Amino acid sequence: MEAIIYKSPFFSIEKGEQAAKALGVKYHIIDFTEDILEQIQNPAHGLGKAMNPCIDCHTYMIMRAGELMEKWGFDFIATGEVLAQRPMSQNKQSLGVVARCSKYEDLLVRPLSASLLPPTKPIREGWIDATKLPAFSGRNRTPQIALAKQFGIKDYPAPAGGCLLCEQQFGNKLKDLLDHEGPDADRTNIWLLKTGRHLRLAENIKIIVGSDEADNNLLEKKAHPSDLRITCPDVPSPTLIAPKEINEEQLQTAAAICARYAKTPAGEPARVQITTGTNSRIISVMPMHPDDVIQFMVVS
């Protein structure tokens, strides 16, 4: 048995890795970014409350797992899905749709709810002893916790969601990016959606302002080499990044926004440093009033 952990900008691999390590299972980290972006933009079964294409996402996770199963010579796929644990994506109908659309329906086992679902080949053929499989259903995790205890498993991740696609604000930022950059949206820009405040100055000009030191460091590290870095050098300041296509007027606006978030003295002009590669210059601007910043925010 080996585990597959999917990776994307929208959810962390941390819990999967933690669980696989605790169980001593060999695992593979598979980049799922292109698959999930395709499903977000063309969701055959629609989106959830935000930008989450859960049914198609599950389908593709199982389809990719099936392809790897064949490639690596395994016999079947098992998932941790539980019937009715999530009202939309794990009800009986959705589990059926996912199984059928994945193309690996008959080689898919959901062990935790297996006794409540139609038996697939691994069960029919006796590869798995069906009498040992539980019949978990619903949102109550107590039976799963009790089963873990029975197997002596104490160290398992908390059952929290954690997918950014289900969050409305993140969904709005992603939609804004895809609306402006299209399906080929720069992948670094997608990863950067998790970082800082996003403000759009024009159709093709979005700036990002770090919200804290961690954001600032990440922006410095991950931004494109051609991006402009903007800071207020005299006071504690966020890092602001802007694309190289920004014009002078927009640059003045970006500098005023940077000064608004820096600890600049009220009512005084602020010195703002603009760096492009090895070139740097200083301009002086009045910090923008917080009320005036709101119009630019992708998510306010």
Ligand code: SF4
């Ligand atoms: S919550 Fe996120 S990762 Fe999970 S199925 Fe939905 S879109 Fe995919």
